[in-house]
Amino acid sequence: xxxxxxxxxxxxxxxxxxxxxxxxxATGNAxxxxxxxxxxxxxxxxxxxxxxxxxxxxxxxxxxxxxGVGGYAVGILAYEGVASGFAQWPVAIGVSALLALIVGxxxxxxxxxxxxxxxxxxxQLVYYFGVGLDRYGADDxxxxxxxxxxxxxxxxxxxxxFYYLCLLLLIGTIYLVWRLxxxxxxxxxxxxxxxxxxxxxxxxxxxxxxxTCFVVAGAICGLAGALLANHTGFIxxxxxxxxxxxxxxxxxxxxxxxxxxGPLIGAVTLLVLEELLPVLIRLLASGFVEPQVAVKVxxxxxxxxxxxxxxxxxxARGGINGLLEGMRRG
Amino acid sequence: xxxFLEQCLNGLQFxxxxxxxAAGLTLVFGIMDLVNLAHGSLYMVGAYFAATFVALTDSFxxxxxxxxxxxxxxxxxxxxxxxRRLYGRDHLDHVLGTFGLILFFNEAVRIxxxxxxxxxxxxxxxxxxxxxxxxxxxxxxxxAIIVTALAVALFLYVLVMRTRIGMLIRAGAxxxxxxxxxxxxxGLLYTLVFGLGAALAALAGLMQAPIQTVQIGMGENILILAxxxxxxxxxxxxxxxxxAAIMVGLIDTIGRAFLPDLLRLxxxxxxxxxxxxxxxSMLIYLVMAIVLVVRPAxxxxxxxx
Numbered sequence: 001x002x003x004x005x006x007x008x009x010x011x012x013x014x015x016x017x018x019x020x021x022x023x024x025x026a027t028g029n030a031x032x033x034x035x036x037x038x039x040x041x042x043x044x045x046x047x048x049x050x051x052x053x054x055x056x057x058x059x060x061x062x063x064x065x066x067x068g069v070g071g072y073a074v075g076i077l078a079y080e081g082v083a084s085g086f087a088q089w090p091v092a093i094g095v096s097a098l099l100a101l102i103v104g105x106x107x108x109x110x111x112x113x114x115x116x117x118x119x120x121x122x123x124q125l126v127y128y129f130g131v132g133l134d135r136y137g138a139d140d141x142x143x144x145x146x147x148x149x150x151x152x153x154x155x156x157x158x159x160x161x162f163y164y165l166c167l168l169l170l171i172g173t174i175y176l177v178w179r180l181x182x183x184x185x186x187x188x189x190x191x192x193x194x195x196x197x198x199x200x201x202x203x204x205x206x207x208x209x210x211x212t213c214f215v216v217a218g219a220i221c222g223l224a225g226a227l228l229a230n231h232t233g234f235i236x237x238x239x240x241x242x243x244x245x246x247x248x249x250x251x252x253x254x255x256x257x258x259x260x261x262g263p264l265i266g267a268v269t270l271l272v273l274e275e276l277l278p279v280l281i282r283l284l285a286s287g288f289v290e291p292q293v294a295v296k297v298x299x300x301x302x303x304x305x306x307x308x309x310x311x312x313x314x315x316a317r318g319g320i321n322g323l324l325e326g327m328r329r330g
Numbered sequence: 331x332x333x334f335l336e337q338c339l340n341g342l343q344f345x346x347x348x349x350x351x352a353a354g355l356t357l358v359f360g361i362m363d364l365v366n367l368a369h370g371s372l373y374m375v376g377a378y379f380a381a382t383f384v385a386l387t388d389s390f391x392x393x394x395x396x397x398x399x400x401x402x403x404x405x406x407x408x409x410x411x412x413x414r415r416l417y418g419r420d421h422l423d424h425v426l427g428t429f430g431l432i433l434f435f436n437e438a439v440r441i442x443x444x445x446x447x448x449x450x451x452x453x454x455x456x457x458x459x460x461x462x463x464x465x466x467x468x469x470x471x472x473x474a475i476i477v478t479a480l481a482v483a484l485f486l487y488v489l490v491m492r493t494r495i496g497m498l499i500r501a502g503a504x505x506x507x508x509x510x511x512x513x514x515x516x517g518l519l520y521t522l523v524f525g526l527g528a529a530l531a532a533l534a535g536l537m538q539a540p541i542q543t544v545q546i547g548m549g550e551n552i553l554i555l556a557x558x559x560x561x562x563x564x565x566x567x568x569x570x571x572x573x574a575a576i577m578v579g580l581i582d583t584i585g586r587a588f589l590p591d592l593l594r595l596x597x598x599x600x601x602x603x604x605x606x607x608x609x610x611s612m613l614i615y616l617v618m619a620i621v622l623v624v625r626p627a628x629x630x631x632x633x634x635x
Contacts, residue, residue, distance in 0.1 A: 053422070059421065059422050059425065061425065106619060106622060106623060107622075109622070109626045110622065110626050110627075112421060113359070113365050113421050113565065114561065114565065114626070114627070116365065116421060116422075116425060117557045117558075117560075117561050118561060118618075118622060120554060120557065121554065121557065121558050121561065121615050121618055122615065122619070124554055124611075124615055125612050125615035125616070125619075128608045128609075128611040128612045128615075129608065129612060131607075131608045131611070132604065132605045132607075132608025132609055132612070134600075134601050134604040134605055138604050138608075242550075242554065243550075246425075246429045249422075249425065249426060249429070250426060250429070253422065253426050300437050300440065300441055302433045302434075302436065302437040303433075303434055303437035303438060303441070305430070305433055306430040306431060306432070306433030306434030306435075306437065307430060307434055308430065309426055309427060309429060309430025309433070310412055310426075310427045310430045310431065312426070313416070313419075313423045313426050313427040313430075314415055314416075314427070
């Protein structure tokens with residue numbers, strides 16, 4: 001394997017992620033652990049979205065729904081007294097896969113912009129379903145008091161253990177997606193992205209391949225949802241809000257579509273940026289104005305973030321991954 | 331029965347409002363092939379401008395006209411600065427870029443007008459009601475919305491189907507290179523169409539302002555409804571948008587009005603009052619799913635694109 005700027009960044013990022021708990025243990029900065037657990041979980045979700053969006057060309061604008069469904073599976077089972085993760089997690093994955101099957105079967109009949117809007121509309125449907133879950137907190141959401149129980153096997157209440165489990169699952173997901181897209185199945189899905197009609201002409205029932213791909217992505221994202229509910233100890237319809245789906249798309253595109261580590265890079269960049277932008281703006285502004293005013297100005301960090309998305313779209317089509325590749329080519 | 335009629339009128343009014351938004355979206359999509367998520371932001375900006383200008387000028391009509399003009403200027407500026415560069419790109423780029431614009435607009439509005447919502451008070455001559463039928467008084471303002479929106483729909487029809495500008499718009503929609511080659515300034519035409527879309531969004535926003543609070547994010551949920559409208563109607567078809575908008579408006583309003591009572595027959599009254607709004611919000615998306623199963627390209631698909 002040659003050392004390219006990209007592989008250096010990826011390797012550095014993985015080493016950094018592996019060392020976060022050690023740094024936290026040394027400094028006692030628990031916030032960093034919470035932040036990076038969240039980043040890793042959302043990176044799993046973004047990686048699953050990349051499978052359909054990047055490789056399959058299916059721009060799903062409702063992917064956050066599976067985060068919510070997976071989370072609610074854990075939350076509702078815990079609420080009803082089923083604390084075992086051996087029950088919760090398979091249900092989270094299964095229900096997400098089932099939902100993806102229904103949504104995919106209906107929306108994959110459509111193309112292009114119709115597909116974007118239909119997935120968005122189905123996401124709204126599920127979102128309002130969550131709002132209507134009267135028994136489980138409706139709009140206010142549901143508190144998950146105990147993390148999933150895995151008996152003697154693993155104790156998720158230990159933050160470090162949970163962190164490494166999430167990291168392991170992330171690497172497993174990236175590996176799974178990599179294996180999938182390099183298999184015959186993955187090549188068919190990518191072929192259907194480039195030219196669906198031609199793939200069908202040479203005898204591939206592309207609808208079924210694309211639908212399977214869609215379901216796999218939904219199932220993985222359901223797992224991420226189960227992790228997220230365990231992490232935050234809380235699940236609400238807001239997890240499924242369409243802007244969350246937008247965030248996932250941003251992560252994928254920002255990091256670099258159709259690349260193995262792009263979604264991870266995107267998730268880290270977006271979420272760290274969300275934390276850093278207010279600080280940066282405050283520092284920058286305090287050079288010109290009173291400190292109190294600088295704090296006030298830094299509250300408006302989104303006015304920088306929004307146009308940033310536009311700039312990525314206009315000038316960095318391949319995302320950060322593409323920029324790193326471009327560096328190698330010079 | 332009178333209640334039902336009243337709710338039908340409410341549904342019609344809401345549907346026509348949706349039509350104004352959806353018409354702008356579908357025009358911009360049909361002609362520039364641009365998915366504009368930030369259309370809802372123009373709706374919001376229109377409402378904010380209206381609340382401000384009406385308070386400043388002390389005249390509802392003058393304020394409304396000023397708000398309309400100001401939003402058109404904002405819309406055209408956005409088109410020239412940002413969106414123009416997105417034409418011909420992938421739809422995913424449109425989604426991402428305009429998603430960024432939503433964040434920008436929400437934050438910009440927070441900076442200019444502050445986080446608290448605004449209210450727009452109706453002038454006295456509009457806060458009366460009219461006897462539509464014996465025993466049924468209906469607010470004048472809502473009737474004014476219905477009449478205005480119908481007039482705009484007629485205006486759009488005449489503009490697109492009967493004028494030279496409309497001919498250029500339709501020509502640009504079916505073949506942009508050819509239209510350009512015939513000496514039409516396509517760039518200018520696109521900016522004008524975008525301005526027209528912005529005006530429609532602003533009109534919807536300012537007419538809704540006195541009914542709801544003017545607040546940040548008000549354009550987002552209604553934008554998704556407008557998307558549903560154009561999916562049901564067939565993307566790019568103004569006629570489809572008109573029929574689908576009225577359909578969606580009626581279903582939504584009547585669902586909201588009568589589902590709680592229906593649910594109360596099977597659920598506790600507290601349960602019914604939580605579930606009913608959610609269920610009636612879901613109703614539209616269910617209708618959309620059914621329409622898509624039967625006709626994947628909407629009720630009035632625009633052929634060849």
